[in-house]
């Protein structure tokens with residue numbers, strides 16, 4: 001009799017161990033489900049409850065994790081869109097157009113970071129080749145800060161354009177920016193500049209007319225009277 | 229650091245971290261608005277913003293980013309805007325050369341540092357090999 005009870009007890013403890021092992025291995029369905037009522041059944045019931053709680057927690061965590069992953073995916077999607085839009089904006093913000101026979105105009109707007117300047121420069125040079133225009137106006141009225149890097153980019157653009165046979169005029173340098181450029185020490189004297197876009201356009205038209213009158217001479221026959 | 233021009237009476241207006249190229253634009257806009265905020269004229273706003281732009285670009289190009297502190301307060305008895313840019317980059321190898329017009333180790337014009345100095349009222353720089361560089365710009369209002 002005593003032996004039987006002992007054997008029962010041993011079986012029940014083994015069962016508890018099995019269930020715990022199953023749970024530890026990830027089987028959240030395992031339960032002790034004891035039907036006997038005695039001193040041990042309290043512990044058995046408590047273990048079952050614990051497993052129940054643990055299962056709930058795990059489920060909640062899974063749901064949360066899925067939510068986080070969903071959100072992350074959405075954010076990544078949005079980031080892609082933003083990048084795409086930035087790319088589009090890059091193209092849009094450097095619209096080179098032919099405003100007059102032989103004259104290209106490029107309004108530069110906003111802040112010139114190195115990427116944008118690159119796009120701007122490429123667009124302009126392509127357009128010069130495509131149209132054969134020999135005058136290009138770069139209007140920087142919309143550029144709030146001209147530092148050495150922007151100036152360097154402008155110089156490079158003007159030099160490249162010149163190699164392709166087009167002369168650049170930079171317009172829209174505000175008095176404050178003009179003073180700042182002088183203090184920075186940058187020499188822009190190799191570039192033809194005009195205070196306003198209007199001045200630049202009038203100049204370009206005169207230039208055009210003059211070169212029409214004096215064909216087949218260079219359209220920039222008076223290139224030596226730069227920076228008056 | 230910068231013993232003579234550090235004053236406990238300065239008030240901190242802003243502190244910013246520079247990591248991306250976009251931060252250069254963002255911080256520059258902040259500088260301009262703070263300069264405007266203490267009633268600087270348009271020419272001085274443009275000067276201090278451009279000077280800071282040079283330092284930001286240098287931190288971005290040569291030091292992998294850095295930190296900017298914007299303060300206002302008295303310097304030698306006059307109200308000023310004080311901008312301190314610090315980085316933990318490689319330091320400037322030859323400071324004397326770097327401060328002279330046309331010196332660049334990259335592809336720049338080499339006018340950033342000397343140009344920035346000419347654009348402000350006081351310019352202080354401290355650099356240490358492998359420790360980093362700190363530049364302080366002071367512009368009186």
Ligand SMILES: Nc1ncnc2c1ncn2[C@@H]1O[C@H](COP(=O)(O)OP(=O)(O)OP(=O)(O)O)[C@@H](O)[C@H]1O
Nearest residue numbers: 148286290319326332333334336337338339340341
């Ligand atoms: N924060 C810095 N950390 C390390 N080196 C720097 C830092 N700032 C400047 N330098 C060094 O000093 C040199 C001169 O800087 P400066 O800003 O005058 O010219 P640049 O950046 O080369 O060209 P620019 O500013 O005209 O585009 C740089 O080429 C670089 O080697």
Ligand SMILES: [Mg+2]
Nearest residue numbers: 286336340341
């Ligand atoms: Mg520089």
